[in-house]
Amino acid sequence: MTVKRKIAGSTLVALTSLLMACENAETDGTAASSSQKNSTEQTISLMAVQEIGSMNSLLSQDSDGFTAQSQVFEGLYRLDEEDNVVPALAAGMPDISEDGLTYTIKMREDSKWSNGTKVTAHDFVYAWKKLADPDTAANYAFLLDGTILNGSEITLGKKSVDELGVKAVDDYTLEVKLQNPTTYFLSLLAFNPFYPQNEEYVESEGDAYASTSDHMIYNGPFTMTDWSNAGSSWSLVKNKDYWDAENVKADEIDFQVIKETGTALNLYDAGELDQAVISGEYVNQRKNDPEYLSTPNAYVSYFRMNQLRNGSDTIFANENVRKAVGYAVDKEALVNNVLQDGSVATYGFVPHGFVKNPETGEDFREEAGDFLVTDKDQALSYWKEAQKEIGETIKIELLTSDGEADKKVAEYLQSQLQDTLPGLNLTIRAVPLQNSIQLTRNSDYDLAFGRWGPDYQDPMTFLANHLSGGNANYSNSEYDGLLEEASTTLANEPEARWEALIKAETILIEEDAGIVPVYQQSTTVLQKDNLKGIVQHNFGSPYDYKGAYKE
Incomplete structure (x- = not known):
């Protein structure tokens, strides 16, 4: 069995939701019909033990949402299999000033949203200012405290969001000013609250934004289908317009929320799940199974x-x-x-x-x-x-x-x-x-x-x-x-x-x-031998399904 980053794919008990992907993504980010599937598609069936709390990257507060979002949205950087920060929408690593307070980041120019709009530096400026804005009530606004210039004062309502230390030098160059040198700043930029949002689309959607999968546009490896707030099933669909689509291996990863281990095991044994989360006495019952995996996190x-x-x-x-x-x-x-x-x-x-x-x-x-x-x-x-x-x-x-x-x-x-x-x-x-x-x-x-x-x-x-x-x-x-x-x-x-x-x-x-x-x-699962390429991270979004596939 191929194992990446300690685990070939697992789920955090009572926390982590898994996701779903299908090749037939439409360019406007809307759901692709299940009738469009064909026999050549790579389909993975997974479970989640809790519903997704929110798909708005500024409002999420749990790993279910973080995991789902990180499959359909992408920031300047992402984590590789060893948790190293590597470029994603950034064209390379940042230029950092000698005092460690100014980051200049050049962006790739071939990334676009699922409605065809280019992803630009302005999308990051808009999203980060919303993160700082007290009116947003973003759960992770505290990440700006002591990091991006004026972040603390803005989140407390003492300064205008326009004073946040971020600006678009041009469409594909972002400049970030820090309050203090921050050794972990790049790992922050790989985390969901620092994803971009397209101002024109988000503002046009108003309160409906991110309420269902039909009210989002995507720039990540997958798009999302068949999800509504607190929904018990959803899908991710391969994003054919993603800049690195050739390295996205799965066409579809199907999800259903299953809270009882016994139910999960029945579905797994019947071949209806490729992975089942197990706990308690079920671990003792199945720990000698060759498909059993236990991985610390x-x-x-x-x-x-x-x-x-x-x-x-x-x-x-x-x-x-x-x-x-x-x-x-x-x-x-x-x-x-x-x-x-x-x-x-x-x-x-x-x-x-x-x-x-x-x-x-x-x-x-x-x-x-x-x-x-x-x-x-x-x-x-x-x-x-x-x-x-x-x-x-x-x-x-x-x-x-x-x-x-x-x-x-x-x-x-x-x-x-x-x-x-x-x-x-x-x-x-x-x-x-x-x-x-x-x-x-x-x-x-x-x-x-x-x-x-x-x-x-x-x-x-x-x-x-x-x-x-x-x-x-x-x-x-x-x-x-x-x-x-x-x-x-x-x-x-x-x-x-x-x-x-x-x-x-x-x-x-x-x-x-x-x-x-x-x-x-520790995460304990039963996982089919032919399921490969799921990467577990020690920080940020727990799982990455970009390279997931079935042999």
């Missing part, structure tokens, strides 16, 4: 403990409660006995194998060490102190998604916490993934179990989530200061910056128990 599942809800302190404003929860869960038993999918217990937020010390090459996780290692006695000690302060009986609601694997994990966590912490009454609230994300964003929860995957290759992609003002209402001025230094005064001092980031993570987890990392995910 950089997603970290963890507890978020909200300290302020509806204007009032929650019990998680109490440090003893947070530390009691942090030490109480047997993470090794969770991954070995419940998940059984190759996921590993983790005791830090920045995952193993994600980023290395720029001077020594040592892995961040190895160098930073372990925090909140399971200790039931320690957990009970903190809990008793908390009970003295807030009462013997403590009620907590645990928010999670309604995915099959997530619900099983939640039940395990409920049992662990209630058995270890006497007087705790923990209830589970399982809701659809998009609802869970929105409740978390609105700080409408007590304890949330979710996951985070990296947007770019730097520890900041994890740590910046917990700056003051976040939706868990955690705040520590020293932590904020260290991250500020890492983004500004230490930007050109790699070793000092690295040490500041390690210290920041220590404060967040070991000292404050602001969050509780639980496990680093």
